[in-house]
Amino acid sequence: MKPKIYIDGKEGTTGLQIYERLGGRDDIELLLIDEDKRKDIEERRKFLNAADIAFLCLPDAAAREAVSLIENDTTRVIDASTAHRTDPDWDYGFAELSKAHREAIKNSKRVANPGCHASGFISSVYPLVANGIIAEDTALTCASLTGYSGGGKKMIAEYQDENRDPRHDSERIYGLNLHHKHLPEMGYICGLTQAPVFVPIVGDFYKGMATTVMIPGVDAHLVHGTLAKHYEGQQLVTVAPFGGEEPMIYANTLAGHDSLKLIVCGHEEQTIVTALFDNLGKGASGAAVQNMNIMLGLDETTGLNL
Numbered sequence: 001m002k003p004k005i006y007i008d009g010k011e012g013t014t015g016l017q018i019y020e021r022l023g024g025r026d027d028i029e030l031l032l033i034d035e036d037k038r039k040d041i042e043e044r045r046k047f048l049n050a051a052d053i054a055f056l057c058l059p060d061a062a063a064r065e066a067v068s069l070i071e072n073d074t075t076r077v078i079d080a081s082t083a084h085r086t087d088p089d090w091d092y093g094f095a096e097l098s099k100a101h102r103e104a105i106k107n108s109k110r111v112a113n114p115g116c117h118a119s120g121f122i123s124s125v126y127p128l129v130a131n132g133i134i135a136e137d138t139a140l141t142c143a144s145l146t147g148y149s150g151g152g153k154k155m156i157a158e159y160q161d162e163n164r165d166p167r168h169d170s171e172r173i174y175g176l177n178l179h180h181k182h183l184p185e186m187g188y189i190c191g192l193t194q195a196p197v198f199v200p201i202v203g204d205f206y207k208g209m210a211t212t213v214m215i216p217g218v219d220a221h222l223v224h225g226t227l228a229k230h231y232e233g234q235q236l237v238t239v240a241p242f243g244g245e246e247p248m249i250y251a252n253t254l255a256g257h258d259s260l261k262l263i264v265c266g267h268e269e270q271t272i273v274t275a276l277f278d279n280l281g282k283g284a285s286g287a288a289v290q291n292m293n294i295m296l297g298l299d300e301t302t303g304l305n306l
């Protein structure tokens with residue numbers, strides 16, 4: 001029997017992108033809710049309980065509600081929202097961090113899909129803390145460029161409005177209270193005791209991300225060697241040759257791909273690590289499908305675009 005898959009929130013940005021990656025597959029059965037019932041709580045309850053795996057592509061409150069509607073112990077959940085990422089009862093869905101992460105996802109009933117900015121930060125920092133290259137109490141800084149689809153339907157409409165404020169032509173810095181919603185998972189997953197200073201920036205391009213972590217006082221070649229070794233053999237996370245392949249880094253380089261590439265630059269005393277990926281790929285929907293593949297015991301890249 002083919003595994004039954006349901007996407008709660010299929011009409012949203014993340015949900016549609018998951019559907020796009022699963023729609024043509026014949027190794028799974030997609031359960032499709034009627035368009036006019038997609039917010040009907042009783043109908044959603046039926047679909048959530050009928051699924052072997054349910055993706056939640058909903059605002060946080062609706063994601064929590066969806067979990068509360070599950071009345072069996074067979075439905076496995078992949079939640080794309082922020083709701084459960086630091087919940088110890090959930091497994092964090094970033095398989096490349098360690099063998100233990102991958103194994104936990106494989107057997108999990110509840111997987112929290114990582115945040116997009118958080119994916120960039122954690123992919124750079126987790127291996128450095130785990131290998132003792134940076135101390136747990138290091139105060140890091142991070143700037144993260146993202147395409148506007150990262151803000152979901154509302155921000156997409158704002159950027160695509162023909163009467164939009166012309167200031168949207170330039171990049172916008174946000175998260176000015178320094179309490180961005182991805183900070184808790186960055187600290188929790190990497191084991192940092194100090195929150196990084198985090199500056200997210202949204203630009204006038206649809207999708208793509210470049211998340212740069214700044215690391216003072218550490219040799220860039222040591223960082224490069226550590227990351228290259230950590231991700232050796234991975235299919236969806238790779239490390240570019242030292243210094244990258246080009247003199248500048250474009251945030252939309254991996255738009256349309258589901259992989260993530262780390263670029264390490266710097267010298268003996270200062271390092272920057274930039275994670276390049278697609279906010280809708282390894283930053284959301286691509287990662288969610290990768291997690292589903294792992295949970296089903298399939299090749300993790302099935303249906304994905306490396």
Ligand SMILES: NC(=O)C1=CN([C@@H]2O[C@H](COP(=O)(O)OP(=O)(O)OC[C@H]3O[C@@H](n4cnc5c(N)ncnc54)[C@H](OP(=O)(O)O)[C@@H]3O)[C@@H](O)[C@H]2O)C=CC1
Pocket residue numbers: 008009010011012013014015038039040056057058059060062080081082114115116149150151152153154279280283284
């Ligand atoms: N966009 C991105 O790059 C990323 C998004 N995420 C996360 O994924 C989740 C979804 O985000 P995104 O796709 O961007 O958001 P969107 O606003 O594009 O989509 C959310 C969808 O959920 C639907 N919805 C809202 N409330 C309910 C409800 N009670 N029952 C059923 N459906 C409901 C909305 O309906 P309607 O269409 O009527 O508004 C919409 O279709 C969020 O938690 C977000 O933080 C995570 C990583 C990256």
Ligand SMILES: CC(=O)N[C@@H](CCC(=O)OP(=O)(O)O)C(=O)O
Pocket residue numbers: 080081082114115116117146147148149150151155181182200202
């Ligand atoms: C451009 C923009 O606004 N991006 C969103 C993050 C994208 C996202 O979806 O956050 P989650 O992964 O936690 O769901 C933000 O920074 O709040």
